[in-house]
Amino acid sequence: MIFRRLTLALPALLTAAALTACAGTAAPATTSATSDGSGNGAESSGHGEMAGAAELNEPPLALMSIDSAGEVALLDLLTGESSPIGAVASPAALATDGRYGFVTTADGLEIVDSGRWSWDHGDHFHYYSAAPRIVGTVPGGGEAVATTGMLSTAGATGVFFGGTGEAVLLDNASLADGEITELFRIATGAETGVVAPLGDGALLADRDTLVFHHASGAATDATAACVGAAGAITTRVGLVVGCVDGAVLSTWEDSAPVFERIPYPVGADAVRATAFDGRKGRPTVAALAGDAGFWLLDTRELAWRLVPTDMPLARVSAVDDADGNVVALSADGRVLVYSAQSGEQLAATGPLVGDVGASASLTVDDQRAYVNDPATGVVFEIDYGDGARVARTLTTPTAAHFVAEVGR
Numbered sequence: 001m002i003f004r005r006l007t008l009a010l011p012a013l014l015t016a017a018a019l020t021a022c023a024g025t026a027a028p029a030t031t032s033a034t035s036d037g038s039g040n041g042a043e044s045s046g047h048g049e050m051a052g053a054a055e056l057n058e059p060p061l062a063l064m065s066i067d068s069a070g071e072v073a074l075l076d077l078l079t080g081e082s083s084p085i086g087a088v089a090s091p092a093a094l095a096t097d098g099r100y101g102f103v104t105t106a107d108g109l110e111i112v113d114s115g116r117w118s119w120d121h122g123d124h125f126h127y128y129s130a131a132p133r134i135v136g137t138v139p140g141g142g143e144a145v146a147t148t149g150m151l152s153t154a155g156a157t158g159v160f161f162g163g164t165g166e167a168v169l170l171d172n173a174s175l176a177d178g179e180i181t182e183l184f185r186i187a188t189g190a191e192t193g194v195v196a197p198l199g200d201g202a203l204l205a206d207r208d209t210l211v212f213h214h215a216s217g218a219a220t221d222a223t224a225a226c227v228g229a230a231g232a233i234t235t236r237v238g239l240v241v242g243c244v245d246g247a248v249l250s251t252w253e254d255s256a257p258v259f260e261r262i263p264y265p266v267g268a269d270a271v272r273a274t275a276f277d278g279r280k281g282r283p284t285v286a287a288l289a290g291d292a293g294f295w296l297l298d299t300r301e302l303a304w305r306l307v308p309t310d311m312p313l314a315r316v317s318a319v320d321d322a323d324g325n326v327v328a329l330s331a332d333g334r335v336l337v338y339s340a341q342s343g344e345q346l347a348a349t350g351p352l353v354g355d356v357g358a359s360a361s362l363t364v365d366d367q368r369a370y371v372n373d374p375a376t377g378v379v380f381e382i383d384y385g386d387g388a389r390v391a392r393t394l395t396t397p398t399a400a401h402f403v404a405e406v407g408r
Contacts, residue, residue, distance in 0.1 A: 039200075039252025050177075060127060062406050063077065066101070068090065070105075071398045072084075072134070083132060086112075091103050092104040094361070094404055097280075098405075103402075108137050108139040110134070113133050133178060140159070142162035143162040143163070147160075147197065148234065149172070149197045150281060155172050156170060158194075160194060162191055166185055169182070186217055188204070192230060194230070194232050208226065208227045210248060210259075231274045231276050237299040238250055268306050270306050273288070279317070283320065286318040294313060307338060309338070317364045326338040327384050329360065333352055336388070347387045349382065354373060359372075360373070363404065364384070370405055373400075377395075377401065380393055
């Protein structure tokens, strides 16, 4: 088990690599550096371009909506144009990496390609748009938990099926081509677990240990202790996995995983983090802390912070912008804005969501937050930097029983 302090020179190195690759000088045209420390997709083609895709000057942001029957469509957030995609089986949950919709159904995990994505080069982005499509189904049973990297056209995506205890690693390059390729499928025998892409393979939770597996599925001796592994997310710094006593941060250095433990603060008395959320590509993420409030985890500073709130929360996401905004959905359906620095509640809407159950979602980008009300089928666009103002009430092409923001 390797634990050591991470160097903070990584962003500068990645920026230099990105500039070299985009300039087309010393770096070969077939390689490009990623912007996160997970190494996910570090040896990948070009800058995220794909045959048939158009490169754009700005992110092609849209809302992917799915109604209770499984009809899927897109609403362009810039033009207001609607685009039907097709149908999936009756949905039970929806997650996204900013391009794909990962839809849990009775058959497993159906994958919808929005045809909208961004390629993160650290100091700048490339934006693309292509025709959306239903990619297909990854068979499995029970709740499907997908863990993604920073890039949709390179690296891999991990899927854990709670009903069957299977851990599956998918090839992202194949997904981008409209095909599903399983790099490995491992029967863990567990009802809960984690499979998260890292470097040229993935971390798997094996009882109370995280074990690195190659893309072939072969286990290695690179391990880290993590009792009760639950919740994983890739940040600007690396891959985070939640544990009973804190978290493990994993980075990819010299073709091998390096682990750093981030313990909870001494004396902290709150429910542990079991799921993380935040603006894509940022180092700080948020997690619910039961009725006590929420956790903030800064993966650059390797530090947790517990932020108490006056009311229970149903969702929370760290914007991690210059103002340190954190956006939450309260148990009574209001959108709340907090300061990461002071913990102060800065703004609140009135009740917007009648039922904050499993199908209500909260998404943040660098300017807006989006929350759906499954009962009415609409989506509220919130300007969290302007007193939680409801900027727009959006009617999506299908009822927004489930919704996700794509193009990020």
